[in-house]
Amino acid sequence: SQKIEQNSEALNIQEGKTATLTCNYTNYSPAYLQWYRQDPGRGPVFLLLIRENEKEKRKERLKVTFDTTLKQSLFHITASQPADSATYLCALHNMNTGFQKLVFGTGTRLLVSP
């Protein structure tokens, strides 16, 4: 069966450290993968997109890697700040349908302590 897995346990780190979040998937062949940030009581906000032919993508303090062999994406936040505390969702573009559709993971909550 198809699965997208993110660590359900919250990740606690100290301010200034690098946070690394993991997204693993099975039985998908996504053309691209996306990461979203969701704050409590709000809708997710798009952060980054990485395509299947890209190994790495960066945006300011954010870095995403995509390994289609391992079926895994890593999301890094360098020099983390308390304001980075939120839930981070990965999403796969599902190519099995003829319609633009994303399949979301359950998200990992990040807590950055000052």
Next chain:
Amino acid sequence: SQTIHQWPATLVQPVGSPLSLECTVEGTSNPNLYWYRQAAGRGLQLLFYSVGIGQISSEVPQNLSASRPQDRQFILSSKKLLLSDSGFYLCAWWDYNEQFFGPGTRLTVL
């Protein structure tokens, strides 16, 4: 720029009552629109999507229905709510490989 409105922001309804959640989009025409539900501790579940007026596709069988009476209006409904319908309902639209979400409606069914 594009904006998504959802209302109400919060809703508390008894079991068996009807439901109507509304979503409107500004700043775009003929958008692909989506309804998601996020239950406590669970991921975003796609409920419905629509490519145009009157065109609705359902992702999972459930107690809900959707309608698109106008190009930029998407409505989620139920005739009789169940306890399991509680959750955070999000409307979204698609633009160039990115999903834009509305502010959401928190529904509690008692």
